[in-house]
Amino acid sequence: MTVLSRKYGDKAECLLCPHSCRLNEGQYGICRVRKNTGGTIKSETFGVLSALSLDPVEKKPLYHYFPGYNVLSAGSYGCNMRCDFCQNSGISQSGCEIINSKNILSPEELVARATEAKDNIGIAYTYNEPVIWFEFIRDTAILAKKRGLNNILVSNGFVNPGPLAEIIEFTDAFNIDLKSFRDDFYRKLTGASLEPVKKTLKAVSGSGRHLEITTLIIPGLNDSENEMAEEADWIAGELGRQVPLHLSRYFPMYRRDNPATPEETLKRLFEIASEKLDYVYVGNTHTGVGQNTICPDCGIKVTVRSGYSIQKINLDREGRCSKCGKVIYRYFSFSSS
Numbered sequence: 001m002t003v004l005s006r007k008y009g010d011k012a013e014c015l016l017c018p019h020s021c022r023l024n025e026g027q028y029g030i031c032r033v034r035k036n037t038g039g040t041i042k043s044e045t046f047g048v049l050s051a052l053s054l055d056p057v058e059k060k061p062l063y064h065y066f067p068g069y070n071v072l073s074a075g076s077y078g079c080n081m082r083c084d085f086c087q088n089s090g091i092s093q094s095g096c097e098i099i100n101s102k103n104i105l106s107p108e109e110l111v112a113r114a115t116e117a118k119d120n121i122g123i124a125y126t127y128n129e130p131v132i133w134f135e136f137i138r139d140t141a142i143l144a145k146k147r148g149l150n151n152i153l154v155s156n157g158f159v160n161p162g163p164l165a166e167i168i169e170f171t172d173a174f175n176i177d178l179k180s181f182r183d184d185f186y187r188k189l190t191g192a193s194l195e196p197v198k199k200t201l202k203a204v205s206g207s208g209r210h211l212e213i214t215t216l217i218i219p220g221l222n223d224s225e226n227e228m229a230e231e232a233d234w235i236a237g238e239l240g241r242q243v244p245l246h247l248s249r250y251f252p253m254y255r256r257d258n259p260a261t262p263e264e265t266l267k268r269l270f271e272i273a274s275e276k277l278d279y280v281y282v283g284n285t286h287t288g289v290g291q292n293t294i295c296p297d298c299g300i301k302v303t304v305r306s307g308y309s310i311q312k313i314n315l316d317r318e319g320r321c322s323k324c325g326k327v328i329y330r331y332f333s334f335s336s337s
């Protein structure tokens with residue numbers, strides 16, 4: 001089991017993420033939910049839920065992991081980033097001060113709910129940053145796996161290699177944000193840094209676990225053609241051109257009031273990323289491009305999407321293109337759509 005904190009003089013140092021918070025007794029870390037209690041840093045949110053919902057797996061977004069199925073999605077509070085454009089700030093930028101103590105489930109109770117849910121492939125740890133919920137997701141995910149459920153982590157990827165290695169053991173699929181391909185963006189706008197996120201992406205990809213990536217495109221901040229070309233080039237070279245990339249449309253939220261991303265920008269960046277990557281999608285909008293899945297080898301349409309509803313077409317029972325045999329989905333079942 002990973003050691004999550006250690007003694008640092010008369011303080012305790014958190015080993016979970018690269019912030020390395022050094023906390024006095026009773027003090028909370030940057031994430032607002034991990035606290036030095038008796039010389040050990042632990043999450044104060046074990047089992048505390050901010051939201052629980054049976055979502056289409058496409059909403060995570062994961063487009064290449066059991067498409068058409070649901071996943072029971074659970075979130076808590078807090079985050080180890082401070083993005084001023086956060087699209088979920090009501091829960092992510094709050095800590096223990098707003099916890100509703102009535103909304104608590106044990107790992108056993110959450111797994112039981114997941115087992116009963118319709119067309120459900122497992123549990124997604126999402127909505128806020130799940131890494132800071134480490135103890136709860138570990139206990140729940142291990143139990144969920146024993147019951148035949150899959151575990152999905154939707155994360156910002158800002159985590160140290162040791163805890164990440166343990167997370168990879170009990171997680172089946174990841175969607176990780178790559179918020180920008182510029183370190184100064186990370187430092188100025190998120191309070192974190194780029195390099196640890198790149199290391200996380202490489203570790204997840206190297207583990208063979210399912211990986212998809214999301215980049216929220218914000219006008220004037222990370223929407224340049226050069227940056228998109230560099231990002232797509234890096235993903236193709238380091239992780240593989242088959243890794244799906246979701247370009248998500250930004251809307252003004254929290255402390256940032258730049259106007260919503262123009263559709264034209266999303267189309268342009270979609271074209272650039274598609275030169276290097278097999279599966280690029282455009283989300284949070286109904287723009288015509290980047291909704292469907294096209295076989296990268298023979299060019300026929302294999303999945304039609306409209307919002308979160310999907311139609312699987314021109315696919316065999318193993319998730320291969322029925323025209324040329326290319327494997328489109330490694331994790332696939334025909335029955336739900």
Ligand code: SF4
Pocket residue numbers: 014015016017018019020021028029030031032034035041080132
């Ligand atoms: S997980 Fe929280 S307490 Fe630990 S280093 Fe990161 S921000 Fe600090």
